[in-house]
Amino acid sequence: MSLVQKTHVLERDSLGRLILIDASGTRHIGVYPVRAFPITAPGSGISIMDLSGKELCWFDSVSAVPEAELGLIEEEMAAREFMPVIERITQVSTFATPSIWDIETDRGPTRIRLKAEEDIRRIAGNILLIADSNGLQFLIKDATQLDKVSKKLLDRFR
Structure with missing residues (x-):
């Protein structure tokens, strides 16, 4: 599933949860980003998932993520992906x-x-x-x- 960059908005609510507002205006609360290849290709393939594990949005690479949303996605992934080198x-x-x-x-x-x-x-x-x-x-x-x-x-x- 590929979405045009302007068909959604990603923001954080007052409780710190990520919210995705899709093209139809539906608010998906508590979404989270997942890397397709977190170890071998961390800069490619990022999906935004809902709480049930359904993919809501896909980016082919980090460079495809709108700049305004990239910071939110990186913050969330840093909290979720703890793997010391x-x-x-x-x-x-x-x-x-x-x-x-x-x-x-x-x-x-x-x-x-x-x-x-x-x-x-x-x-x-x-x-x-x-x-x-x-x-x-x-x-x-x-x-x-x-x-x-x-x-x-x-x-x-x-």
Whole structure:
């Protein structure tokens, strides 16, 4: 479903919810944006969904989103998409699982517990997704771009 940019209005109400007003004037309260490919192509394919999961509006790319609405969509996605990016692995407690990892992320240093080697998944190319024991997902955007120590520690688990 593709809509012409001027057929809808996206705004935030006094309770902080996103509202989409469609071409017929219908107000859809509590809508939320969803990326089609959040890891491999975050700038392409954004859908505006209603509370029941029905697509109300589609944008082929971030550049297709009207400037006035882009800020609202980015704010909402930042609140919904919490996936810290691992920048360095500084230490692991043991090379067997379970193990404790000290890492540095784009949101600061932290410690995670890796339950099993299967919790490290290759998404595409050199992109890795690591799930800690609490179910939190951590992203490595390009394993080949990690520093030497991080690569060496990571290679012990893959």
